[in-house]
Amino acid sequence: MNDQPIGICDSGIGGLTVAKEIIRSLPNENIVYLGDTARVPYGVRDKETITKFAKDLIKFLISKNVKAIVVACNTISATCLPELQEISSVPIIGVIKPTVSEVVNNLKTKTIGVIGTRATVNSNNYELEIKKINNETQVFSQACPLLVPLAEEGFVDHPSTKIIVQEYLEIFKDKNIESLILGCTHYPILRNTIQEVVGENIKIIDPAKPVTSELTNILKTSGLLGNTDKPNRHFYFTDITPQTVKTVNIFFDNNSPGRLEKINLS
Amino acid sequence: MNDQPIGICDSGIGGLTVAKEIIRSLPNENIVYLGDTARVPYGVRDKETITKFAKDLIKFLISKNVKAIVVACNTISATCLPELQEISSVPIIGVIKPTVSEVVNNLKTKTIGVIGTRATVNSNNYELEIKKINNETQVFSQACPLLVPLAEEGFVDHPSTKIIVQEYLEIFKDKNIESLILGCTHYPILRNTIQEVVGENIKIIDPAKPVTSELTNILKTSGLLGNTDKPNRHFYFTDITPQTVKTVNIFFDNNSPGRLEKINLS
Numbered sequence: 001m002n003d004q005p006i007g008i009c010d011s012g013i014g015g016l017t018v019a020k021e022i023i024r025s026l027p028n029e030n031i032v033y034l035g036d037t038a039r040v041p042y043g044v045r046d047k048e049t050i051t052k053f054a055k056d057l058i059k060f061l062i063s064k065n066v067k068a069i070v071v072a073c074n075t076i077s078a079t080c081l082p083e084l085q086e087i088s089s090v091p092i093i094g095v096i097k098p099t100v101s102e103v104v105n106n107l108k109t110k111t112i113g114v115i116g117t118r119a120t121v122n123s124n125n126y127e128l129e130i131k132k133i134n135n136e137t138q139v140f141s142q143a144c145p146l147l148v149p150l151a152e153e154g155f156v157d158h159p160s161t162k163i164i165v166q167e168y169l170e171i172f173k174d175k176n177i178e179s180l181i182l183g184c185t186h187y188p189i190l191r192n193t194i195q196e197v198v199g200e201n202i203k204i205i206d207p208a209k210p211v212t213s214e215l216t217n218i219l220k221t222s223g224l225l226g227n228t229d230k231p232n233r234h235f236y237f238t239d240i241t242p243q244t245v246k247t248v249n250i251f252f253d254n255n256s257p258g259r260l261e262k263i264n265l266s
Numbered sequence: 267m268n269d270q271p272i273g274i275c276d277s278g279i280g281g282l283t284v285a286k287e288i289i290r291s292l293p294n295e296n297i298v299y300l301g302d303t304a305r306v307p308y309g310v311r312d313k314e315t316i317t318k319f320a321k322d323l324i325k326f327l328i329s330k331n332v333k334a335i336v337v338a339c340n341t342i343s344a345t346c347l348p349e350l351q352e353i354s355s356v357p358i359i360g361v362i363k364p365t366v367s368e369v370v371n372n373l374k375t376k377t378i379g380v381i382g383t384r385a386t387v388n389s390n391n392y393e394l395e396i397k398k399i400n401n402e403t404q405v406f407s408q409a410c411p412l413l414v415p416l417a418e419e420g421f422v423d424h425p426s427t428k429i430i431v432q433e434y435l436e437i438f439k440d441k442n443i444e445s446l447i448l449g450c451t452h453y454p455i456l457r458n459t460i461q462e463v464v465g466e467n468i469k470i471i472d473p474a475k476p477v478t479s480e481l482t483n484i485l486k487t488s489g490l491l492g493n494t495d496k497p498n499r500h501f502y503f504t505d506i507t508p509q510t511v512k513t514v515n516i517f518f519d520n521n522s523p524g525r526l527e528k529i530n531l532s
Contacts, residue, residue, distance in 0.1 A: 038315045039305050044418075046528075049304045049505045118509065149415040152310075160426035239315045243384065262312075266532055 002224040005030035005232070006215070007066030007090075009057040012040030013237075013244065014148070014185035015072030016251040018095070021208035022070065023233065023257065026216060029226040031233040031258065032064045036265070038238035041148055043075040043117020043184065050119060051080040056265045058084050058092070060236070066090060067224050070215055074183045074207070075117050078125035091218055098214035099181060099207040100129040104137060107203065109179040111138045113172045115194075116183030118143040126183055140175050144168040144184075151186040152247060161190060165197050172198065181205045189251075233258025238265055268490040271296035271498070272481070273332030273356075275323040278306030279503075279510065280414070280451035281338030282517040284361070287474035288336065289499065289523065292482060295492040297499040297524065298330045302531070304504035307414055309341040309383020309450065316385060317346040322531045324350050324358070326502070332356060333490050336481055340449045340473070341383050344391035357484055364480035365447060365473040366395040370403060373469065375445040377404045379438045381460075382449030384409040392449055406441050410434040410450075417452040418513060427456060431463050438464065447471045455517075499524030504531055 006026070008019050012035045019033050034057055036042075042050050054076045061069050068091045071077050071084065077094030085092050103109045114126045121143040130137050146164050155161045172180070180202050182188055188206045195204055219225045237244060240262045248257065272292070274285050278301045285299050300323055302308075308316050320342045327335050334357045337343050337350065343360030351358050369375045380392045387409040396403050412430050421427045438446070446468050448454055454472045461470055485491045503510060506528045514523065 038311060038319075044507065044509065045304060045505045046507050053304075118507075146415055146419055146421070149412055153412055155412070158429075160429040163426040163429070239311045241310065241312045241384075243310065 001227050002067055003030060003226045003228050004065055004067035005032045007032050007034070007061035007064065007069040008072050009034045009061055009069065010073040010185060011035070011042035011053075011075060012037045013152070013247050013251065016248065016257070017185050017188045017206070018070065018072035018208045018211055019257070020252060021212045022215065025212045026226070028228050028231060030228055030231050032061060032066055033233075033235045034060055035235070035237045037240070037244055041117070042073065043119045043148065044145060045119065047079050047119070050075060051083050054080055054084055055087060058088055060263070060265060062089060068093065068215065068218060070211060071095065072185055072211070074185065075119045078116070078120040078123040093211060093215050093218065095185070095207040095211050096125055096129055098210035099205060100126065100133065102210040103179050103181060103205055104130055104133040107179060109137070109203075111175065111177045112140070113175065113177040113180040113202075114139060114141040114183045115144045115168065115180065115187065116141070117148065118145050120183050126181065140172060140177060142168055142171050147190055148184065148186045151189040154250065156189060157193070162193055162197065165190065165193050169194070169197050177202060179203045179205050182207065235260050236263045237261075238263060267493050268333055269296060269492045269494050270331055270333035271298045273298050273300070273327035273330065273335040274338050275300045275327055275335065276339040276451060277301070277308035277319075277341060278303045279418070279513050279517065282514065282523070283451050283454045283472070284336060284338035284474045284477055285523070286518060287478045288481065291478045292492070294494050294497060296494055296497050298327060298332055299499075299501045300326055301501070301503045303506070303510055307383070308339065309385045309414065310411060311385065313345050313385070316341060317349050320346055320350055321353060324354055326529070326531060328355060334359065334481065334484060336477060337361065338451055338477070340451065341385045344382070344386040344389040359477060359481055359484065361451070361473040361477050362391055362395055364476035365471060366392065366399065368476040369445050369447060369471055370396055370399040373445060375403070375469075377441065377443045378406070379441065379443040379446040379468075380405060380407040380449045381410050381434065381446065381453065382407070383414065384411050386449050392447065406438060406443060408434055408437050413456055414450065414452045417455040420516065422455060423459070428459055428463065431456065431459050435460070435463050443468060445469045445471050448473065501526050502529045503527075504529060
């Protein structure tokens with residue numbers, strides 16, 4: 001047993017979809033979440049900038065004495081995970097490998113669609129990880145940069161969102177994909193619209209569950225699982241506006257997930 | 267005559283609409299532009315964060331020996347101009363006062379609409395400045411947070427942009443506004459769609475011209491106008507991706523505006 005907190009970081013609030021699943025699945029763990037809301041979005045920026053920002057997040061979480069870190073952000077996971085592992089004294093779990101393993105090893109999918117930010121898609125990291133497991137799998141990727149602001153603004157069932165999703169997903173039409181990976185933690189918020197556009201036959205993959213399973217395995221095998229009766233869940237953000245509070249509430253179905261605090265990283 | 271450069275800063279690339287007008291109107295001036303593309307957008311962030319970031323921009327421009335600074339960003343102008351003036355040794359010109367003066371003093375508009383980022387609208391700065399000149403003017407404001415990402419993604423004539431603009435501008439329908447101020451430097455890119463939605467009778471006000479006039483006046487009265495034959499125009503950004511270069515080209519109609527360079531502010 002180990003009651004050090006689990007660290008979770010994200011470029012902003014999108015990683016809360018992963019935090020929510022971790023809390024649901026591991027209810028007796030202390031949690032420290034850090035969202036870089038002062039510098040979000042990362043997905044439109046250059047690798048060098050993303051790496052610099054992500055290192056700030058890891059250093060902060062390590063200063064909070066975490067036992068493991070979940071990088072609940074596809075852009076960071078795709079761009080600079082090895083660079084982060086170099087500076088970390090605790091295990092770092094990205095979202096991509098566990099998700100890919102679920103889709104290729106467990107679901108045996110042969111033709112996969114991936115949607116994500118421009119940085120995630122340009123990194124080609126999903127495809128590389130998929131091909132490592134099964135080189136014959138076909139992968140088609142599409143950057144959907146407007147879906148993050150649409151999700152953040154709560155344009156969930158909005159007609160404009162449907163038009164934009166239809167346009168972005170047009171490229172999958174004749175590809176016969178069996179699964180579509182939501183390669184950005186904001187996209188589960190738009191899941192219904194995405195499912196409607198691609199049709200019921202395509203399995204939508206949300207990384208939150210495979211990442212939580214991977215985290216649980218690592219904690220179990222290292223004897224690091226926690227067992228706190230009254231878990232302390234602390235959510236740090238580099239910027240907090242009324243909109244941040246509103247969005248956190250939307251993510252957690254109006255149940256406060258824990259203490260919110262603004263911090264300065266520099 | 268004074269050939270020190272004019273400094274122009276913005277949260278990102280939107281301020282290039284102002285830079286373009288300054289270059290057109292003052293072709294013999296050296297220019298230093300700084301866009302904080304690593305931390306854009308500012309308009310969704312808190313006042314404290316915006317002020318901290320904006321001070322970094324001013325310090326950088328002063329280190330480049332500028333003779334005056336144009337804050338080509340409505341969010342910064344609305345949020346923390348006095349705090350910036352405190353730390354600056356050269357005149358700082360925001361976008362709001364010159365624009366308001368044009369609309370109220372010159373155009374004699376009595377009922378004005380303002381659209382901008384959430385931070386600009388929440389600051390209420392446009393309304394305060396308008397009422398200082400004519401307390402009987404009626405002002406109606408609307409935050410349009412999605413217009414920045416739509417403009418940045420080049421969704422200029424897109425059907426989804428029209429739907430979103432229609433929804434945002436719905437509040438002006440029964441207000442009989444005579445002018446609509448584009449209170450964000452990205453919005454001129456969507457000007458045609460905005461004009462189409464509000465109708466031809468409403469005068470659209472782009473701050474670029476009034477700000478350039480105000481700058482020209484200040485330089486003239488202080489004897490600071492430049493007269494360089496081969497002006498040096500240097501565009502610094504805190505992050506440069508292929509998309510940055512593409513957007514700069516769109517803003518300048520595919521004519522390179524000068525030298526682009528990535529810098530690190532911290």
